[in-house]
Amino acid sequence: MNNILKTGMCALALGLYGAAPLYAASATASCEQTHSVLYAGAASQAIMKIKVTVTETSQILKGMSFSMAGTTTVSDIAKARIFYSGSTPYFSPNAEQLNRRAIPILNTISKGAKTFQFEGSQALSPGDNYFWLCVDINPLRVRGLNKVDASCTGVALLEDSNVAVTNPSPEGFAQVYPYQFRVVPYYRSTNLMRWNPDQLTPQHFKSFTDLIYFNVGCDAQGNLTGQDNAQFLAGLDKLKQLRGTAGSKIILGVAHCDAGLTAFTGNAEKRRQFAYQLVSFAKEKGFDGIDIDWEYPDNTNEWYNFCLLLGEVRSAMGASGMSLSAAINPYYLAPTSEMMDLLDFVNLMSYDRAGQHSTYPDMLTDIEAIRRKSIPDCKIVVGLPFYTNETRSNRNWDAQKGYSNVIQLYPNIAPGTDLCTIDGQEHYFNGMTTIKKKCTYVKNQKLGGVMIWCYDGDLPLTHPKSLARAMFSLIKQQPVR
The missing domain is CATH 3.20.20.80 (Glycosidases)
Structure with a gap:
């Protein structure tokens, strides 16, 4: 996403819920931009892929947080959700086979002016697990070419164990089709x-x-x-x-x-x-x-x-x-x-x-x-x-x-x-x-x-x-x- 790495890393250093940054050695996370085109009025549009790699069994994801500081107008975002697609590295909420389908997980527990925080419980499989930050774009008064830009400021496992996130603010941004x-x-x-x-x-x-x-x-x-x-x-x-x-x-x-x-x-x-x-x-x-x-x-x-x-x-x-x-x-x-x-x-x-x-x-x-x-x-x-x-x-x-x-x-x-x-x-x-x-x-x-x-x-x-x-x-x- 766009030039907010410093903001994302500061939030990450504080921990997802304000705790000390106890990093989980058994898991790592990395971020990539996905779709660059967003449509006014459309739902569940992916803007970031978060890969959580697990080296041990019995790991549980309990939350993620994001800064939207690079977004032109945060009111353009009608809703934000996290989807999970298991080991499938592409985003499809409509795949006919369940093992390839991205499903919504976690709940938004707070939504500030430019922050989103999610919590819940999602079992992770050994290896790569793929999550997607998705947004619904407000159909009213949204301007074409407005940017929607996110930085992942925290990924937490059960028992307050934070995951080290590489590239939390990937280059680029999504843009409303004009x-x-x-x-x-x-x-x-x-x-x-x-x-x-x-x-x-x-x-x-x-x-x-x-x-x-x-x-x-x-x-x-x-x-x-x-x-x-x-x-x-x-x-x-x-x-x-x-x-x-x-x-x-x-x-x-x-x-x-x-x-x-x-x-x-x-x-x-x-x-x-x-x-x-x-x-x-x-x-x-x-x-x-x-x-x-x-x-x-x-x-x-x-x-x-x-x-x-x-x-x-x-x-x-x-x-x-x-x-x-x-x-x-x-x-x-x-x-x-x-x-x-x-x-x-x-x-x-x-x-x-x-x-x-x-x-x-x-x-x-x-x-x-x-x-x-x-x-x-x-x-x-x-x-x-x-x-x-x-x-x-x-x-x-x-x-x-x-x-x-x-x-x-x-x-x-x-x-x-x-x-x-x-x-x-x-x-x-x-x-x-x-x-x-x-x-x-x-x-x-x-x-x-x-x-x-x-x-x-x-x-x-x-x-x-x-x-x-x-x-x-x-x-x-x-x-x-």
């Missing part, structure tokens, strides 16, 4: 630099919140690939220049890595290796987040390995402040609830179904499917297609066309039309009316926002039939109110 909704376009380096190099303008960056830039990948041994591609790196420089001082984030896209991810994610060392390479590259190049588009984990074991990978990436991010997201297909094979808990937001690929591939009713079905995974509405970012698909059963996937191609063929097409004929085949797409209808639902339901695949398929923003223009009339980069 916008009402996310607007998240995917953009490909080939289109940015070669196929459609003049589409993006600085004006776009004033309306969307996060641009996911494709792509890097991985091999079967857990090595990052594509990071040295000259066109990709030149495109990143171009994006930063176009963004200027706008508030948009540029997120690194890990794309279409089914073979590699399936091969190595079952191996703990290779997961750590890939996470380290990925996060190191993202930090070096100044990305604001990482998005992983597997396409697709095919069974429960692969989903679980994906959870473990996300946990490693989250840990490697540390205090970088980067977001972590993933693209999810809600109708192919639903992700596990615990995977949802690891992400700052989820990009819902509500398209590419059979027939009319992305209808409004199908979007509603997809949203309800992901809601059943216990992910809060504020993290659900709904995918909008800016392209066509054939409606026939033996669809030719290579026949997809960008929305701009539809308008070139049918310049006078009505805004409410979602069907057209291209090369003798019927194609379905989302016209302006459907895009607005979907955005209206997202806005009224206060979901997390909208994602676009793929933004480079649109017309220029100045064109009256631009889908982005229709979308921005309802959802854009608007500050939290």
Whole structure:
């Protein structure tokens, strides 16, 4: 957390309850920052991981205390709780299996202006035990970009034995997400630099919140690939220049890595290796987040390995402040609830179904499917297609066309039309009316926002039939109110 190590150590020296600092030689504790993004109105958002390592049996945790001195406005915190996940080193209060589920423990016995103290009784297992400081953020009057910052000032075992805490005030802090909704376009380096190099303008960056830039990948041994591609790196420089001082984030896209991810994610060392390479590259190049588009984990074991990978990436991010997201297909094979808990937001690929591939009713079905995974509405970012698909059963996937191609063929097409004929085949797409209808639902339901695949398929923003223009009339980069 942030520059309050001295405060934390003074409180620790006094002991959790004011007693002399009798340290337990049989246990140690260390702290790490976890999620960097907080949402107004959301509950049980983890901001610190506390690892208590026990070398003897029959140890009982009786309390923890924290200073919130680095928090911008302590009234932003509606509630603070401690969760316990046993030997599981990632935070999931919704895991289906109890041994992987983080459960609330301890009780808040005092809450000062900038302190939280918890007490209770929790049996500890030999080895590493993981605890999580979680906060509920007040939905009223909270300001975007406010900081929530904590320092662990004490960990106590039964019989007044305090535990020595290393790194009680970890670097970094969590921050309240500043916008009402996310607007998240995917953009490909080939289109940015070669196929459609003049589409993006600085004006776009004033309306969307996060641009996911494709792509890097991985091999079967857990090595990052594509990071040295000259066109990709030149495109990143171009994006930063176009963004200027706008508030948009540029997120690194890990794309279409089914073979590699399936091969190595079952191996703990290779997961750590890939996470380290990925996060190191993202930090070096100044990305604001990482998005992983597997396409697709095919069974429960692969989903679980994906959870473990996300946990490693989250840990490697540390205090970088980067977001972590993933693209999810809600109708192919639903992700596990615990995977949802690891992400700052989820990009819902509500398209590419059979027939009319992305209808409004199908979007509603997809949203309800992901809601059943216990992910809060504020993290659900709904995918909008800016392209066509054939409606026939033996669809030719290579026949997809960008929305701009539809308008070139049918310049006078009505805004409410979602069907057209291209090369003798019927194609379905989302016209302006459907895009607005979907955005209206997202806005009224206060979901997390909208994602676009793929933004480079649109017309220029100045064109009256631009889908982005229709979308921005309802959802854009608007500050939290």
